[in-house]
Amino acid sequence: xxxxxxxxxxxxxxxGKDVVKVDSFLNHRIDVGLAVRMGQxxxxxxxxxxxxxxxxxxxxxxxxxxxxxxxxxxxxxxFAKKGDxxxxxxxxxxxxxxxxxxxxxxxxxxxxxxxxxxxxxxIVDDFLANGEAIEGLLDILRxxxxxxxxxxxxxxxxxxxxxxxxxxxxxxxxxxxIVAGVEDGRIILDHQ
Amino acid sequence: xxxxxxxxxxxxxxxGKDVVKVDSFLNHRIDVGLAVRMGQxxxxxxxxxxxxxxxxxxxxxxxxxxxxxxxxxxxxxxFAKKGDxxxxxxxxxxxxxxxxxxxxxxxxxxxxxxxxxxxxxxIVDDFLANGEAIEGLLDILRxxxxxxxxxxxxxxxxxxxxxxxxxxxxxxxxxxxIVAGVEDGRIILDHQ
Numbered sequence: 001x002x003x004x005x006x007x008x009x010x011x012x013x014x015x016g017k018d019v020v021k022v023d024s025f026l027n028h029r030i031d032v033g034l035a036v037r038m039g040q041x042x043x044x045x046x047x048x049x050x051x052x053x054x055x056x057x058x059x060x061x062x063x064x065x066x067x068x069x070x071x072x073x074x075x076x077x078x079f080a081k082k083g084d085x086x087x088x089x090x091x092x093x094x095x096x097x098x099x100x101x102x103x104x105x106x107x108x109x110x111x112x113x114x115x116x117x118x119x120x121x122x123i124v125d126d127f128l129a130n131g132e133a134i135e136g137l138l139d140i141l142r143x144x145x146x147x148x149x150x151x152x153x154x155x156x157x158x159x160x161x162x163x164x165x166x167x168x169x170x171x172x173x174x175x176x177x178i179v180a181g182v183e184d185g186r187i188i189l190d191h192q
Numbered sequence: 193x194x195x196x197x198x199x200x201x202x203x204x205x206x207x208g209k210d211v212v213k214v215d216s217f218l219n220h221r222i223d224v225g226l227a228v229r230m231g232q233x234x235x236x237x238x239x240x241x242x243x244x245x246x247x248x249x250x251x252x253x254x255x256x257x258x259x260x261x262x263x264x265x266x267x268x269x270x271f272a273k274k275g276d277x278x279x280x281x282x283x284x285x286x287x288x289x290x291x292x293x294x295x296x297x298x299x300x301x302x303x304x305x306x307x308x309x310x311x312x313x314x315i316v317d318d319f320l321a322n323g324e325a326i327e328g329l330l331d332i333l334r335x336x337x338x339x340x341x342x343x344x345x346x347x348x349x350x351x352x353x354x355x356x357x358x359x360x361x362x363x364x365x366x367x368x369x370i371v372a373g374v375e376d377g378r379i380i381l382d383h384q
Contacts (some may be wrong), residue, residue: 028273029306032258033266047331059271066224074225081220114221158266181348 001041001176003034004154014182018157020127025027026154027060027126038176039067041125042152045174049149051075051122055115055141057133058082058109061125064154068124076130078115080108080137093143095136100129108136115144128153128175131162138171153181158190193233193367196346197381206374210349212319216326218346219252219318230368234316234344237366241341243314247307247333249289249300249325250274253317256346262318270307272300272329273300285335287328300328320345321365323354330363343367346383347371350382351362 013021025031051072057063057080065077080095083106087185092109099106115121123137134151141148150172156163158178166173178190205213217223234256242262242316249272257269273288275298284301291298307313315329326343333340342364348355350370358365370382 023303024306028271030258030261030269030271032261032269035258036262036266037195058252059254059273062251062254063258063269066222066227066255069222069224070228073230077222077224077255079220079222081251109217111220114216 001039002035004177007019007031007034008155008177008179008187008189012187014185014187016150018129018159018181020155020157020179020182020187022155027063030063031172035063035067036070038064038154039069039071041176042068042122042174043071045152046150046172047072049172050120051149052119053078053121053138054078054124055110055121056124057137060127061133064126064152065124068152078110080110080140082106082108082135095138095139097132097136098130099132102143108133108140110140110144115141115146117145119144119146121146122149124153127157128152128155128162128166128173129157129160129188131160131166134162134166136144150174152176193230194202195229196369199226200225200347200369200371200379200381202324204379206379209374210351212347212349212371212379214347219255222255227255227259228262230256230346231261231263233368234260234314234366235263237344238314238342238364239264241314241364242312243341244311245270245313247272247302247317247329248316249329252319255323256318256344257316258312263306267361270302272302274298274330275290275384285332286301289324290322291324300325300332302332302336304336307333307338309337311338312341313338314341315343316345317343318346319349320354320358320365321352323352323358326354328359342366344368370376 053076153175156175180188180190245268345367348367373383
């Protein structure tokens, strides 16, 4: 997606060999117009897939999840919660997700009553690196006997293995921008 | 807001004396159409206040924050992060927020570069109970020398003191539904 690629090149910061910092428009300050258009892009990519609802994980995945749901005509969003939420209740699906960014394992959970068996679910997230978050969401969808129609990702780190592994397994993964690497503080994008 | 009040009465669960569980449409599964219309309601309430950007705190505040920003013509959203985020960096405003729901103190933080001095900022959140989250956001706005034009809240617990205390201090607080109390598992709404 041209607008997202331009925003990454203009405002993104590369740190070290693998950190892609896009907090000025994607996951701390939000460029809401861009978020709306990313939702429309995911709709274009998955419009034939009969999507019933969107699944993401808190926190920054919520933004593209909501704008994608709007593009689909205001279908529901479910976001998995991290950690021990007293408000979620005991009747939950859980999965363990290791976060490389925060270097810790989170338990993510979704109330069973929010995922109906047989529902066709599109996963949306802001980042795909090692794929741990999406693997955890897929695990929850398997437990719920839902159908994962695919994953829409704003920024994929193409130099990490998550996207390749998910696609090899047959999942339809659509990334709006793919980062090839980080060099001297600059973010290098894949030619797409 | 009639649609939100009806959703609370139809789908909300009261637990104990003070827990208002609305996770089927507001903060776990999201009714996206309702979220859009809540954003429009906040726009109607604050449209004369020359709002430059929306401030909220992760995670469930992000939904009404984004839809409100859309109603204002896609102004930016900034969401405060909880805990130690390695991605936020050191140059941050922080505030301590006690969460009664989770019974712990969180440090919330916002990168300094995302709050420009003099900006007119509308706080949006899904819940207002004891007001700790909004107090923390106001603290951050003071540090950033921004102008807090008010707070838009989806559900206020009118039987807790946060709303009264914020209004006494002169803050414009607009709540779309006010819960008067919880009785025998039922949620009682204020007459509004």
